[in-house]
Amino acid sequence: SGEPPYNVAQCLVFPASARIHLSKRIGELAHEKQQEKKRYKELRQRHVHLIRERKEMEHKVSELNDKANEIMHLKFGRIVNIDALEGLTTNKMIGELEEILRQEERKHDIKMYMLEKEINDIRQELLHDVRHNTDNLDKLHELTNRSRQLEEGLNARQK
Numbered sequence: 001s002g003e004p005p006y007n008v009a010q011c012l013v014f015p016a017s018a019r020i021h022l023s024k025r026i027g028e029l030a031h032e033k034q035q036e037k038k039r040y041k042e043l044r045q046r047h048v049h050l051i052r053e054r055k056e057m058e059h060k061v062s063e064l065n066d067k068a069n070e071i072m073h074l075k076f077g078r079i080v081n082i083d084a085l086e087g088l089t090t091n092k093m094i095g096e097l098e099e100i101l102r103q104e105e106r107k108h109d110i111k112m113y114m115l116e117k118e119i120n121d122i123r124q125e126l127l128h129d130v131r132h133n134t135d136n137l138d139k140l141h142e143l144t145n146r147s148r149q150l151e152e153g154l155n156a157r158q159k
Helices: 016-076 082-158
Strands: none
Touching: none
C-alpha cells in the first residue's frame, strides 16, 4: 500500500546499495547454478560414455582371452598359466643369481683372507726388521761410544 508500517519490529531495514549488491549476487548465483548444471550434465554424459567404453574394453579383453586360450589349446594341448610360468622362470633366474652371488662371495672371502694373511706377514717382517735395525743401532751406539772413549784415551795419553 506504499504507506510505512506502524510496527517496524517485523521489518528488515538496510541501505539501497546493499539491496542492489544482493540483487547482483542473486544474478551471479543463478548464473553459477546454470553453469554447474551444464557442467554436471557434461560430466554425466562423460560418465555414461566411460561406462560404455569400459564395457566394450571388458568385452574385447574377454574375446582376446578366449582367443589366447584357443591358441594355447592348439599349440600346447591345454591352457598354460603364463603368470605361474613367468614366476618359475623368475624363481629359477633368482636361484641362479643367488648361486653366482654365493660363489663370488666365497671368492671374495678367500681373497680377503689371503690379503689379511699377507698384511700380517708383512707386519711381522716389518716388526722383525725394526727389531734388527734397533739392535744394529744399539750396537752402533755402543761402538761409537767405545770409539769416542778410545779416542779420548789416546788424546789424553798424547798430551
